Amino acid sequence: MHWPGKITVREVGPRDGLQNIREFVPTEKKVQMIRALAAAGVVAIEAVSFVSPRAVPQMSDAYEVLAALGDLPGNVTLSALAGNLKGMERAAGSGVREVVAVVSASETHNRANLNLPVERSLEVLKDIGAMAASAGIRLRGAVATAFGCPYQGEIPEYQVKKVVEGMLAAGMGEITLADTAGMADPRQVYELVRKLSAGYPGVAWALHFHDARGLGLANAVTGIQAGVTVLESSAGGLGGCPFIPGAAGNIATEDLVYMLHRMGMETGVDIDGILGCGRMLEGIL
Amino acid sequence: MHWPGKITVREVGPRDGLQNIREFVPTEKKVQMIRALAAAGVVAIEAVSFVSPRAVPQMSDAYEVLAALGDLPGNVTLSALAGNLKGMERAAGSGVREVVAVVSASETHNRANLNLPVERSLEVLKDIGAMAASAGIRLRGAVATAFGCPYQGEIPEYQVKKVVEGMLAAGMGEITLADTAGMADPRQVYELVRKLSAGYPGVAWALHFHDARGLGLANAVTGIQAGVTVLESSAGGLGGCPFIPGAAGNIATEDLVYMLHRMGMETGVDIDGILGCGRMLEGIL
Structure with a gap:
């Protein structure tokens, strides 16, 4: 049985968590939360998204949040989600060093989320990739609804592969398989990861569960x-998908880290620090 | 990776769940719930315990509950927990065909639970085993706190093995490893089960998680x-341990069955039926 000695926990609460909160969280509170996460030892934080401020007003201060965090230690990687080429353009002007672009394996969910057919989104990825390359930004991908879609049900493997191939063509070296709708099961996860790892060697895979x-x-x-x-996980188990009614929250960072430490895996993350972030979040919301 | 085609789900809600409820649940409600579980396709049900009615008044009608269920189909195995020799004696007079005897791997928890040192409990097991054999009752064992104890912390493997060996000496062929305190982690579970399976071939192992x-x-x-x-699991995730303050409930039968079915494993259990049991339980409590 394979048990690695070290796991990187990427905190997505500031992005995936907050995007579902209707009431606007003041910029300084967002900054405070991200600082607290970094202070708790989290070295990968999905901090903001560059998406339409009309669609997700909560993320309209993405630029300001990143600007206020310019002094974080160099070992902490903040990333920003870019919804389209315009988002990538804004990200490129923000000083962020890592951007994630999402495409759904499900046609229906992709249209709900990005308002485009999958095929078209994959073409856009190439432009996003070119822009990231010229801006010196590390670009990674996330395949939404990789394990199932509430609209389309089971997602055949070829649909996931199609998106993966589009991401590789756009120059991405790391791809997150996201269970956006909370439909994955442990056997499916094991088997899909093994197949994709074998089919696309050299790709760094990440996982995102609700x-x-x-x-x-x-x-x-x-x-x-x-x-x-x-x-990927979220302090306090915040999160969900705005286009999937009743979607469960992300796995809670504190539970994930507790489990990993119990299994003898290092994360560098301090559980008490994360619990503090959860309480801070409660206070904010 | 090993993925079996079939899993037996043993419902422990009527015993492990109800024993933590202070208010006495009328006998006919208990019977109704067990019938509903059987109707939902559950073929193994831990129905009652024969323990001191002063310590656990909720279980004082164990005999009556079993008597009222004499007409359940033959493929449904009801079991009763026996806390000591007296409990075994009462079980033997009840017509139940399967009895489970518990001993803790943790010395402190065993004293709290059975009021005996582990060594003495293992001697009692022999008498329980002899009585079960002469009554034609199938006896199985459960090792409590097999994965950790809130009083003693980590439980060294030799303490688990000591209890397992006592159970084998008492003639038991099936042993449940119980994470009474909710301290197990997935790697520990895998490794302990593998070691015990290798060390004691021929034993049928079961697992009980909170x-x-x-x-x-x-x-x-x-x-x-x-x-x-x-x-083992409990409809609605009921359960806990009366001697561990704040103990989490058992894993919920509906979640376990959902997961197993998603992974392509048969259980024979109907999830809607279990959800109905959970609602019935809510109504009762």
Whole structure:
């Protein structure tokens, strides 16, 4: 059985968590939360998204949040989600060093999320990739609804592969498989990761789970067994998808880190610090 | 990776769940719930315990509950927990065909639970075993706090083995490893099950988890990977341990069954039926 010694926990609460909160969280509170996460030892933080401020007003201060965090230590990587080429353009002007671009494996979800057919999104990725390259920004991809879609049900493997190939063509070296709708099961996770790792060697895979029906951590475990060493989670288990009604929150960072430490895996993250972030978040919301 | 085609789900809600409820649940409600579980396709149900009615008044009608269920179909196995020789004696007079005897791997928890040192409990097991044999009752064992104890912390493997050996000496062929305190992690589960399976071939192992910090189903998955095909759970996630303050409930049968079915494993259990049991339980409590 494969048990790695070290796992990178990428905190997505400031982005995936906050985007679902209607009431605008003041910029300084966002900054305070991201600083607290970094202080708790989190070295990868998905901090903001550059998407339409009309669609997601919560993220309209993405530029200001990043600007206020310019003094974070160099070992902390902040990333920004870019929804389209315009988002990438804004990201490029923000000084952020890492950008993530999302495309859904599900046609229906991609139209709901990006207002484009998958095919068209994959073409856009190339432009995003070119812009990231010229701006010296590390670009990574995230395949939404990789394990199932609430609209389309099961997602055949070829649909995931199609998006993966589009991401590789756009120059991405790291790809997150996201269970946007909380439909993944541990066996499916293990098998899909193994197949994709074998089919696309050299890609760094990450996993993003929502904790529907208590399966979140079980999915994380079999993902790790299949070789993944980057897992995304959210302090306090915040999160969901604005285009999936009733979507469960992300797996909670404190639970994930507790489990990983119990299994003898290093994360560098301090659980008490994360619990503090959760309480801070409660205070903010 | 090992993924069995079939898992037996043993419902422990009527025993492990109800024992933590202070208000006495009328006998006919208990009977109604067990009938509903059987109707939902559950073929293994831990129905009652024969323990001191002063210590656990909720279980004082164990005999009556079993008597009222004499007409359940033959493929449904009801079991009763016996706390000591007196409990075994009462079980033998009740017509029940399967009894489970518990001993803790933790000295402190065993004294809290059975008021005896572990060594003495293992001697009592022999008498319980002899009585079960002469009554034609199938006796199985459960090792409490097999993965950790809130009083003693980590439980060294030799303490688990000591209890396992006592159970084998008492003639038991099936042993449940119980994470009474919700301290197990998925790697520990995998490794302990593998070691015990190798060390004691021929024993049928079962696993019993409480869902502390969301790790319950993850532990179930690695237990299955290690070869276990009997898992205990509780409709609605009821349960806990009266001697461990704040203990988390059992893993929820509906979540476990959902996950197993998603992974392509048969259980024979109907999720809607279990959800109905959960609602019935809410109505009762």
